[in-house]
Amino acid sequence: MDLTEPFQEVFFVRRVSDDFGKGLSVSPEAALEFEIQGERLLTRVNELMSAREDISELVGMNPLYIMYDNNSNHLRFISNVLRLNDYDLLARTLPWVYKTYTSRNFSEDFFPEVLKTWMEAIREHLTSESSEQIIKVYEAMLSSHDLSVKSSEDALIGMNVDERWKVIEQKVVLALLKGSYRELQEIAIDTIKDARSLSDFYLKVVQPAMYEIGSLWQTGEISVAEEHLATSLMNRLMASTYSMIDTVLAHPRRKAIVICSQNEYHELGARILADLLELNGWNVSYLGANTPVSEVLNHLKKNTPFLLAVSVTMSFNLVHTKKLIQSVRFDSDLKGMKIMVGGLVINESEDLWKILGADGTASSAVEAVEMAKCWWEERE
Numbered sequence: 001m002d003l004t005e006p007f008q009e010v011f012f013v014r015r016v017s018d019d020f021g022k023g024l025s026v027s028p029e030a031a032l033e034f035e036i037q038g039e040r041l042l043t044r045v046n047e048l049m050s051a052r053e054d055i056s057e058l059v060g061m062n063p064l065y066i067m068y069d070n071n072s073n074h075l076r077f078i079s080n081v082l083r084l085n086d087y088d089l090l091a092r093t094l095p096w097v098y099k100t101y102t103s104r105n106f107s108e109d110f111f112p113e114v115l116k117t118w119m120e121a122i123r124e125h126l127t128s129e130s131s132e133q134i135i136k137v138y139e140a141m142l143s144s145h146d147l148s149v150k151s152s153e154d155a156l157i158g159m160n161v162d163e164r165w166k167v168i169e170q171k172v173v174l175a176l177l178k179g180s181y182r183e184l185q186e187i188a189i190d191t192i193k194d195a196r197s198l199s200d201f202y203l204k205v206v207q208p209a210m211y212e213i214g215s216l217w218q219t220g221e222i223s224v225a226e227e228h229l230a231t232s233l234m235n236r237l238m239a240s241t242y243s244m245i246d247t248v249l250a251h252p253r254r255k256a257i258v259i260c261s262q263n264e265y266h267e268l269g270a271r272i273l274a275d276l277l278e279l280n281g282w283n284v285s286y287l288g289a290n291t292p293v294s295e296v297l298n299h300l301k302k303n304t305p306f307l308l309a310v311s312v313t314m315s316f317n318l319v320h321t322k323k324l325i326q327s328v329r330f331d332s333d334l335k336g337m338k339i340m341v342g343g344l345v346i347n348e349s350e351d352l353w354k355i356l357g358a359d360g361t362a363s364s365a366v367e368a369v370e371m372a373k374c375w376w377e378e379r380e
Contacts (some may be wrong), residue, residue, distance in 0.1 A: 045071050119139075175233075276366070
């Protein structure tokens, strides 16, 4: 099946500033100490923040567990930034974080106050050598507060919708918000007639619709429960629509395994890629969300695929991805396997796939299928 038609552009959050992070570097030893002491740091930050007299104003009268969740996510994210020494990733994430929490009525003043609290905890619990290096990262975030606020004003991630498919995409969004699986089925039945139209439905309707759902959650217009319902409905729909068309006979040696990284639960992109690879003659094993590294390695050894495709959406799952790729590279039984990484966080950073040790990355499922085809044709 030909997938050469141009793909819709995804628009990302802009960086805090072009020069953010320049000169920052943290040693592997300091990054590891931060990770090891992480729970102690988190406990201390939560203690100090919750004891503040102005905490209700800072968190916008939200329950404190939302702040605790934010602090926990911060710990995992910064651990990844430090381990990878990737400050471009940090520069692109800060405006998104500001937008997400201010949309839920957190005060803009919350961010500098919580950053200063992290700095206090770091000085208390880390050695002076590690503390000195990591504090510089926090000082960079603190000094960029005003720029982060300004950048957050348009810090929405989305996808431009093909005008020819806009009406259908909006019908799907409305059905998702209503929680109507029946309406979704009716739209799919009316739209999908063959493999080509299934591909178009995935890429020009399903993906932009779910980006829109994500944006509605980010701006606080829908709840976590409503976002989860929409995701669940879409997963059900995709499982049923794929069975509506005839698949292509796969080449027995043209094997691919598609997974989401460990702790990664955003599986839409990976599921789309798995289906499109299969429609293009690949023998695909789709392992789904949150696949532990050890289990992936066992499956790879049993099945020896030509291609491993790893999807990562959340930045705090990057270290798991790097660990998996390193494990594959060090295993002589898996020598020569091609590894592709993709997903929102990968697409936002030009060189992140190289840092992770992959053979390449693709900004869309269409591009990923084409890259896999080229690799297959170039073998030997």
